[in-house]
Amino acid sequence: MSGQGTILVTGGAGYVGSHTVVELLNNNYSVISLDNLVNCYAETENHKPESLKRVEKITGKTVTFYNVDITNKEALNKIFKLHKIDCVIHFAALKAVGESVQIPLTYYQNNIAGSSTLFQVMQNHNVRKLVFSSSATVYGIPQFLPITEEHPTGQGCTNPYGKTKYFVEEILKDVCISDPEWRVILLRYFNPVGAHKSGLIGEDPAGIPNNLMPYISQVAVGRREKVNVFGADYDTPDGTGVRDYIHITDLAIGHVQALVKINEPTFKGWDVYNLGTGRGYSVLEVINAFSKASGKPIKYEIVARREGDVAASYADATKAKNELNWTTVRDINDMCEDTWKWQSENPHGFQKG
Amino acid sequence: MSGQGTILVTGGAGYVGSHTVVELLNNNYSVISLDNLVNCYAETENHKPESLKRVEKITGKTVTFYNVDITNKEALNKIFKLHKIDCVIHFAALKAVGESVQIPLTYYQNNIAGSSTLFQVMQNHNVRKLVFSSSATVYGIPQFLPITEEHPTGQGCTNPYGKTKYFVEEILKDVCISDPEWRVILLRYFNPVGAHKSGLIGEDPAGIPNNLMPYISQVAVGRREKVNVFGADYDTPDGTGVRDYIHITDLAIGHVQALVKINEPTFKGWDVYNLGTGRGYSVLEVINAFSKASGKPIKYEIVARREGDVAASYADATKAKNELNWTTVRDINDMCEDTWKWQSENPHGFQKG
Numbered sequence: 001m002s003g004q005g006t007i008l009v010t011g012g013a014g015y016v017g018s019h020t021v022v023e024l025l026n027n028n029y030s031v032i033s034l035d036n037l038v039n040c041y042a043e044t045e046n047h048k049p050e051s052l053k054r055v056e057k058i059t060g061k062t063v064t065f066y067n068v069d070i071t072n073k074e075a076l077n078k079i080f081k082l083h084k085i086d087c088v089i090h091f092a093a094l095k096a097v098g099e100s101v102q103i104p105l106t107y108y109q110n111n112i113a114g115s116s117t118l119f120q121v122m123q124n125h126n127v128r129k130l131v132f133s134s135s136a137t138v139y140g141i142p143q144f145l146p147i148t149e150e151h152p153t154g155q156g157c158t159n160p161y162g163k164t165k166y167f168v169e170e171i172l173k174d175v176c177i178s179d180p181e182w183r184v185i186l187l188r189y190f191n192p193v194g195a196h197k198s199g200l201i202g203e204d205p206a207g208i209p210n211n212l213m214p215y216i217s218q219v220a221v222g223r224r225e226k227v228n229v230f231g232a233d234y235d236t237p238d239g240t241g242v243r244d245y246i247h248i249t250d251l252a253i254g255h256v257q258a259l260v261k262i263n264e265p266t267f268k269g270w271d272v273y274n275l276g277t278g279r280g281y282s283v284l285e286v287i288n289a290f291s292k293a294s295g296k297p298i299k300y301e302i303v304a305r306r307e308g309d310v311a312a313s314y315a316d317a318t319k320a321k322n323e324l325n326w327t328t329v330r331d332i333n334d335m336c337e338d339t340w341k342w343q344s345e346n347p348h349g350f351q352k353g
Numbered sequence: 354m355s356g357q358g359t360i361l362v363t364g365g366a367g368y369v370g371s372h373t374v375v376e377l378l379n380n381n382y383s384v385i386s387l388d389n390l391v392n393c394y395a396e397t398e399n400h401k402p403e404s405l406k407r408v409e410k411i412t413g414k415t416v417t418f419y420n421v422d423i424t425n426k427e428a429l430n431k432i433f434k435l436h437k438i439d440c441v442i443h444f445a446a447l448k449a450v451g452e453s454v455q456i457p458l459t460y461y462q463n464n465i466a467g468s469s470t471l472f473q474v475m476q477n478h479n480v481r482k483l484v485f486s487s488s489a490t491v492y493g494i495p496q497f498l499p500i501t502e503e504h505p506t507g508q509g510c511t512n513p514y515g516k517t518k519y520f521v522e523e524i525l526k527d528v529c530i531s532d533p534e535w536r537v538i539l540l541r542y543f544n545p546v547g548a549h550k551s552g553l554i555g556e557d558p559a560g561i562p563n564n565l566m567p568y569i570s571q572v573a574v575g576r577r578e579k580v581n582v583f584g585a586d587y588d589t590p591d592g593t594g595v596r597d598y599i600h601i602t603d604l605a606i607g608h609v610q611a612l613v614k615i616n617e618p619t620f621k622g623w624d625v626y627n628l629g630t631g632r633g634y635s636v637l638e639v640i641n642a643f644s645k646a647s648g649k650p651i652k653y654e655i656v657a658r659r660e661g662d663v664a665a666s667y668a669d670a671t672k673a674k675n676e677l678n679w680t681t682v683r684d685i686n687d688m689c690e691d692t693w694k695w696q697s698e699n700p701h702g703f704q705k706g
Contacts, residue, residue, distance in 0.1 A: 104527035105473045112520075113466035120458050154507060160527045167465075167520050174457035174513045 006030040006083060007259070008127075010070055010118065011091030012063070013040040013049035015203045016133060016192060019252040020089060021052070022201070025059040027256050032083050035092065036069040039206060041350040050350035054200040070114035073121060080125040087129035087262065088122060089255055090115065093164065096210055100161035111164035112171075119175060128182040131258045134169055136190045136244075136274070136313065137162035146316035149188070149272050158308045169272075176269045183267055185258045190244035190276030190315050192251050194335040195342035202342030203248075204349030213245070213335070216287060217343040220296040227298060229283050231305035236312055242280035244314035247330035247338070251275050257324040276315025277328045286332065293336035294344070359383040359436060360612070361480075363423055363471065364444030365416070366393040366402035368556045369486060369545060372605040373442060374405070375554070378412040380609050385436050388445065389422040392559065394703040403703035407553040423467035426474060433478040440482035440615065441475060442608055443468065446517065449563055453514035464517035465524075472528060481535040484611045487522055489543045489597075489627070489666065490515035499669035502541070502625050511661045522625075529622040536620055538611045543597035543629030543668050545604050547688040548695035555695030556601075557702030566598070566688070569640060570696040573649040580651060582636050584658035589665055595633035597667035600683035600691070604628050610677040629668025630681045639685065646689035647697070 011017045012033030021031050042049040048065045068075040070092045093111045100107040139147050140156030154166040169186050176182045193213040195202030209215040218224045232239040254275045291298045321327045364370045365386030374384050395402040401418045421428040423445045446464045453460040492500050493509030507519040529535045546566040548555030562568040571577045585592040607628045644651045674680045
């Protein structure tokens with residue numbers, strides 16, 4: 001049964017998208033998923049992406065899939081005509097920080113113009129409930145720790161990727177002001193890592209990973225030589241940068257809880273929640289935990305700091321706990337073990353190697 | 354002769370656009386103008402807008418015109434293929450603050466998606482010089498006076514219109530970082546008023562004017578009964594709000610000076626200039642000056658403050674003076690006299706009636 005309603009998941013074949021689809025299906029939602037396949041593997045453009053096939057294997061349920069880009073208004077219109085959608089969870093976005101500095105206009109077109117096209121189509125079809133995949137990057141350089149949802153946003157977002165997240169948040173706030181029928185929840189992710197415990201789905205970055213955990217796991221599996229640790233002279237317990245890593249399954253469940261919240265009769269306008277554990281781990285702590293989980297030595301080298309990096313960043317996660325009835329239950333060892341299971345069983349990601 | 358090069362002016366039929374085209378033609382630039390005609394009058398969609406016909410009358414020169422929307426990539430591509438464009442001056446935008454609160458997605462689509470489409474087309478045709486029509490609204494509530502270009506931006510922009518100006522500024526900064534061949538000047542206007550001294554072109558707002566000067570002039574000409582003065586209890590000399598009004602011809606000449614600057618061999622990346630007089634006038638001072646200029650009594654009524662209004666806002670205009678070799682020469686009396694000439698000779702704007 002799918003008594004919970006029908007959710008359109010944009011970017012549903014991606015890392016956060018696919019794990020969220022699992023939890024939606026587990027909670028008896030019907031899922032319509034769209035993706036433009038630029039960041040995920042499918043056998044051909046007419047095939048369902050491999051990540052969603054695996055989601056179906058995990059859950060024993062079916063995901064409807066469309067190969068559609070969110071900038072394509074006509075294609076979006078067709079989907080909204082074909083299906084009675086109750087709520088949209090909007091992940092679709094380009095997400096490589098470094099690439100966004102190189103080709104900012106592509107990022108602004110995809111992430112801003114695409115999002116505003118999606119919102120227009122929703123409005124035209126009287127679908128006005130949305131959960132938006134935002135990021136702690138909107139906080140810029142933390143002015144205080146832990147970071148609460150009241151922390152200023154948009155100041156010192158140093159790259160176009162981060163700005164697109166901030167701009168879309170602002171656009172959604174304005175949409176809610178313009179029409180009180182809209183209900184929007186912004187979810188600001190800290191550092192999603194890990195994989196589904198089945199080892200069937202996980203993060204499958206194209207090219208050199210931007211983030212620490214996939215990089216470590218590629219070193220552990222022998223695809224890369226060593227981890228570069230960018231700075232060991234920060235004002236942190238061991239000198240390396242501290243971040244709030246969150247297990248992807250905990251993060252995915254946060255979206256299910258956001259759906260419960262958004263459907264409460266008293267919910268109005270927009271609200272925002274940090275999704276993090278509230279606890280930071282240093283780069284060296286993560287490397288050690290991963291080494292333990294994988295049983296592999298992880299070679300690393302301390303190199304210069306990266307421009308724009310901060311010493312520490314972690315969430316105050318109490319608002320989500322109090323209002324979404326949600327808290328993380330998977331610790332750093334779960335994150336490393338599940339990443340390792342995914343990586344070791346799928347050394348080349350979704351593509352057969 | 355048009356030895357100065359060819360300038361593409363987007364939104365060229367509008368208020369600031371048309372006055373700028375006059376000054377460009379006066380300075381021997383060739384002008385290609387495009388406009389989607391949503392905010393200006395043309396006899397039919399195939400006719401040149403009335404404002405540009407008048408520009409041709411004033412200057413004795415021809416303006417090439419295209420009825421094109423900046424969100425239409427194909428149409429933009431055609432123009433860039435047909436003409437060798439040296440620089441773009443980008444005015445095209447929806448600009449009604451109140452309307453932007455009602456229909457924010459339309460504003461974001463037109464102003465952000467449209468601008469980023471324009472920039473992509475420029476990039477594809479190796480045109481990388483741009484003067485952008487920004488606004489002092491990006492400063493939000495002034496933290497200090499006079500407002501210098503170093504004043505923080507994007508904080509407390511209270512309406513979607515203002516945010517679109519701020520977002521496009523940020524997009525352009527990122528474009529300059531991504532490709533050092535780009536040269537961009539952001540011009541932040543204070544309060545443009547007045548009209549060309551010929552009385553042939555001027556501001557022709559649709560519906561009820563949002564701004565003080567066109568409102569006053571419609572009262573003077575008998576189209577409206579009285580001016581509402583929003584608050585007389587501000588901390589200003591006479592209690593009414595103080596703003597930095599700038600004559601539209603001074604403002605237009607600022608764009609010509611920006612072109613000179615952007616073509617200097619040493620100019621790199623982006624820079625930003627306030628265009629204002631550096632001096633504020635109160636609402637009552639403007640009403641009195643207009644009454645004197647028009648010889649008409651101006652009925653007004655003090656009403657409650659408007660949400661979001663500030664007591665005073667005026668520019669520090671020294672950077673433009675020093676670096677653009679530009680300063681305003683038209684005072685409040687010129688502003689009122691020229692507005693009155695335009696309004697009294699064209700009581701219904703460009704539309705005959």
